[in-house]
Amino acid sequence: xxxxxxxxxxxxxxxxxxxxxxxxxxxxxxxxxxxxxxxxxxxxxxxxxxxxxxxxxxxxxxxxxxxxxxxxxxxxxxxxxxxxxxxxxxxxxxxxxxxxxxxxxxxxxxxxxxxxxxxxxxxxxxxxxxxxxxxxxxxxxxxxxxxxxxxxxxxxxxxxxxxxxxxxxxxxxxxxxxxxxxxxxxxxxxxxxxxxxxxxxxxxxxxxxxxxxxxxxxxxxxxxxxxxxxxxxxxxxxxxxxxxxxxxxxxxxxxxxxxxxxxxxxxxxxxxxxxxxxxxxxxxxxxxxxxxxxxxxxxxxxxxxxxxxxxxxxxxxxxxxxxxxxxxxxxxxxxxxxxxxxxxxxxxxxxxxxxxxxxxxxxxxxxxxxxxxxxxxxxxxxxxxxxxxxxxxxxxxxxxxxxxxxxxxxxxxxxxxxxxxxxxxxxxxxxxxxxxxxxxxxxxxxxxxxxxxxxxxxxxxxxxxxxxxxxxxxxxxxxxxxxxxxxxxxxxxxxxxxxxxxxxxxxxxxxxxxxxxxxxxxxxxxxxxxxxxxxxxxxxxxxxxxxxxxxxxxxxxxxxxxxxxxxxxxxxxxxxxxxxxxxxxxxxxxxxxxxxxxxxxxxxxxxxxxxxxxxxxxxxxxxxxxxxxxxxxxxxxxxxxxxxxxxxxxxxxxxxxxxxxxxxxxxxxxxx
Amino acid sequence: xxxxxxxxxxxxxxxxxxxxxxxxxxxxxxxxxxxxxxxxxxxxxxxxxxxxxxxxxxxxxxxxxxxxxxxxxxxxxxxxxxxxxxxxxxxxxxxxxxxxxxxxxxxxxxxxxxxxxxxxxxxxxxxxxxxxxxxxxxxxxxxxxxxxx
Numbered sequence: 001x002x003x004x005x006x007x008x009x010x011x012x013x014x015x016x017x018x019x020x021x022x023x024x025x026x027x028x029x030x031x032x033x034x035x036x037x038x039x040x041x042x043x044x045x046x047x048x049x050x051x052x053x054x055x056x057x058x059x060x061x062x063x064x065x066x067x068x069x070x071x072x073x074x075x076x077x078x079x080x081x082x083x084x085x086x087x088x089x090x091x092x093x094x095x096x097x098x099x100x101x102x103x104x105x106x107x108x109x110x111x112x113x114x115x116x117x118x119x120x121x122x123x124x125x126x127x128x129x130x131x132x133x134x135x136x137x138x139x140x141x142x143x144x145x146x147x148x149x150x151x152x153x154x155x156x157x158x159x160x161x162x163x164x165x166x167x168x169x170x171x172x173x174x175x176x177x178x179x180x181x182x183x184x185x186x187x188x189x190x191x192x193x194x195x196x197x198x199x200x201x202x203x204x205x206x207x208x209x210x211x212x213x214x215x216x217x218x219x220x221x222x223x224x225x226x227x228x229x230x231x232x233x234x235x236x237x238x239x240x241x242x243x244x245x246x247x248x249x250x251x252x253x254x255x256x257x258x259x260x261x262x263x264x265x266x267x268x269x270x271x272x273x274x275x276x277x278x279x280x281x282x283x284x285x286x287x288x289x290x291x292x293x294x295x296x297x298x299x300x301x302x303x304x305x306x307x308x309x310x311x312x313x314x315x316x317x318x319x320x321x322x323x324x325x326x327x328x329x330x331x332x333x334x335x336x337x338x339x340x341x342x343x344x345x346x347x348x349x350x351x352x353x354x355x356x357x358x359x360x361x362x363x364x365x366x367x368x369x370x371x372x373x374x375x376x377x378x379x380x381x382x383x384x385x386x387x388x389x390x391x392x393x394x395x396x397x398x399x400x401x402x403x404x405x406x407x408x409x410x411x412x413x414x415x416x417x418x419x420x421x422x423x424x425x426x427x428x429x430x431x432x433x434x435x436x437x438x439x440x441x442x443x444x445x446x447x448x449x450x451x452x453x454x455x456x457x458x459x460x461x462x463x464x465x466x467x468x469x470x471x472x473x474x475x476x477x478x479x480x481x482x483x484x485x486x487x488x489x490x491x492x493x494x495x496x497x498x499x500x501x502x503x504x505x506x507x508x509x510x511x512x513x514x515x516x517x518x519x520x521x522x523x524x525x526x527x528x529x530x531x532x533x534x535x536x537x538x539x540x541x542x543x544x545x546x547x548x549x550x551x552x553x554x555x556x557x558x559x560x561x562x563x564x565x566x567x568x569x570x571x572x573x574x575x576x577x578x579x580x581x582x583x584x585x586x587x588x589x590x591x592x593x594x595x596x597x598x599x600x601x602x603x604x605x606x607x608x609x610x611x612x613x614x615x616x617x618x619x620x621x622x623x624x625x626x627x628x629x630x631x632x633x634x635x636x637x638x639x640x641x642x643x644x645x646x647x648x649x650x651x652x653x654x655x656x657x658x659x660x661x662x663x664x665x666x667x668x669x670x671x672x
Numbered sequence: 673x674x675x676x677x678x679x680x681x682x683x684x685x686x687x688x689x690x691x692x693x694x695x696x697x698x699x700x701x702x703x704x705x706x707x708x709x710x711x712x713x714x715x716x717x718x719x720x721x722x723x724x725x726x727x728x729x730x731x732x733x734x735x736x737x738x739x740x741x742x743x744x745x746x747x748x749x750x751x752x753x754x755x756x757x758x759x760x761x762x763x764x765x766x767x768x769x770x771x772x773x774x775x776x777x778x779x780x781x782x783x784x785x786x787x788x789x790x791x792x793x794x795x796x797x798x799x800x801x802x803x804x805x806x807x808x809x810x811x812x813x814x815x816x817x818x819x820x821x
Contacts, residue, residue: 357690
């Protein structure tokens with residue numbers, strides 16, 4: 001099976017290389033035949049990498065510890081679903097997984113777009129497959145997951161297989177770990193497709209609306225996955241790492257946030273190009289930047305260049321990534337410069353208080369945020385190069401930048417969509433904003449009266465209520481208007497309103513998701529933390545909870561041994577719940593890990609960790625966090641995904657337009 | 673013509689002000705946050721030579737085998753690099769990670785006091801061999817350390 005996997009990789013590499021060459025030649029000669037063969041090569045590339053992935057999974061499931069990757073990252077007693085996750089739990093498997101997802105994206109792009117974008121497609125294939133060539137070579141030549149274990153003895157290579165594997169990292173044995181890396185990778189990898197479209201449009205000088213229309217969809221999909229991956233990563237950290245938080249500005253977290261922010265900027269600024277023919281250079285640059293940051297994020301995560309809590313790997317793949325990043329930068333910047341004449345703006349900004357300037361400010365804030373985070377993340381490298389000494393910056397740096405920027409963005413989230421294109425009159429400002437401002441003021445006063453004194457938390461909730469009022473007002477007004485014209489029920493009018501313009505109202509729902517997340521973030525200001533050493537019978541008070549340690553037990557499973565503290569909880573003097581925080585010791589990897597228990601409600605989470613045993617007395621070290629409003633962060637994430645899905649559904653108007661375009665295209669082809 | 677260019681001028685000014693506010697807030701946050709949290713990364717021997725006396729220091733090294741002493745929630749150990757080592761007392765409130773044990777790579781953040789003890793606010797640890805992945809085989813069981821009985 002090792003051979004099959006390797007053959008799959010090398011054949012995949014050959015097909016990807018062929019797709020690059022055939023794409024370029026097919027595009028240059030405008031030969032449909034050659035382009036077709038590039039398309040088929042892309043599909044074959046996908047098939048070959050799929051074969052490799054199946055081979056590796058086969059090796060994992062059959063406990064073939066003769067394979068080095070399987071021996072290090074899996075073990076016999078690992079439960080079956082987690083065995084699947086072994087694929088992306090180490091360097092080599094992760095790169096194979098990356099390559100595989102890319103090959104799937106490439107194939108989908110080919111299958112969905114080859115009829116619609118004939119001129120762009122050859123170059124789209126060339127650029128996307130070019131990315132594939134890099135990742136396939138890296139997987140095959142540098143971090144091959146199909147190496148067999150061998151030990152040099154008396155000059156000869158003697159293969160041997162250990163009886164059991166090293167085991168999957170215990171912290172990864174968590175059910176969301178089955179999807180979090182998948183989501184994140186789908187996000188990172190997918191940004192290659194909008195990049196390929198952007199580059200193809202530059203090469204072919206097809207810089208009108210078409211590439212923007214296609215690219216917007218292809219950006220929304222990975223953007224959604226990346227966002228979901230980030231939230232799930234926070235969820236994993238919160239549920240597994242046991243420090244009571246979900247975001248720590250770790251380099252790996254930052255690496256995923258940066259392309260998401262750049263992608264967010266792009267998804268907004270494309271609207272200015274579609275409506276007003278402006279910001280063309282800016283949009284192409286944002287697509288390039290988003291892709292660059294995706295690769296950069298993969299590089300940060302996989303190369304171990306920055307010290308990180310979950311630094312995955314210290315490896316030798318760093319230089320390859322740097323070369324690849326340099327190639328991307330040089331090629332894309334050169335292309336943009338060569339095409340500057342074709343990227344001229346068709347219009348000028350008319351007024352500061354207008355939709356397009358709202359988008360511009362949104363973009364400035366997002367990019368300022370991206371560069372601040374980038375600066376903070378790579379500062380250890382910069383300071384090492386400049387001062388010869390590694391200087392790191394911690395969470396206070398990121399918080400100080402991100403919180404005010406985030407609040408400004410939150411304001412725009414509500415206000416921006418209500419501003420008119422070109423110029424907004426004072427009358428319309430008054431009409432649109434009187435009610436939301438009034439609601440926000442009432443909420444703000446109530447919050448203050450009930451003792452919310454933390455400025456940032458208060459601002460989040462104050463601005464959040466303003467945005468929610470703006471967005472919900474849009475739904476309400478739109479549905480009412482429709483109701484008056486068509487005589488539908490309110491619910492029916494609301495449904496048709498969204499269905500007719502999925503993109504707009506899907507976007508509004510995403511904005512509501514953002515508000516909900518900010519509500520959750522505001523809860524951080526009211527966090528409570530306590531820690532105590534407890535013997536059976538001991539009590540501990542945290543907020544309005546009283547915890548009593550009933551007993552300490554221990555046990556054994558094939559995968560791990562464990563100790564459990566049985567804790568009963570009283571809330572305001574009433575019996576509330578029983579919690580069993582656990583501390584596990586995984587046998588294969590010889591690592592202990594705390595199994596956190598969380599009693600979650602919409603108002604607050606009671607978060608209890610059995611941190612260990614006091615070696616002197618044998619008492620349990622129990623750590624408790626009261627985290628208000630955390631659940632809203634996850635709910636907001638779900639709302640954002642739903643909103644994006646709605647925005648991805650073609651609206652009725654769009655579908656009709658697409659049919660007309662397709663009919664025109666076919667008529668043209670018949671004539672030719 | 674004239675009024676047109678003057679309105680376009682004021683318009684540009686308004687934009688400039690908006691962007692200046694955004695960039696200004698970003699820079700203000702970055703500078704103040706930088707001052708509050710910049711941490712010098714030094715090695716154990718650099719620390720012992722007394723050259724790097726900064727407010728916040730981060731030191732990386734290996735947890736010296738057998739040096740971990742726990743008393744209640746308090747924790748003392750020696751952080752070693754090659755032959756040199758320093759005593760560390762952990763004064764942070766959070767529980768040290770599960771990966772913290774004899775022989776683990778550890779990173780401590782805190783201050784180096786004049787009595788030669790490093791007062792760590794945070795301790796991060798990484799299992800030394802986990803990712804570097806030496807070929808597993810005979811001997812793995814011997815080198816693996818059990819943190820607690």
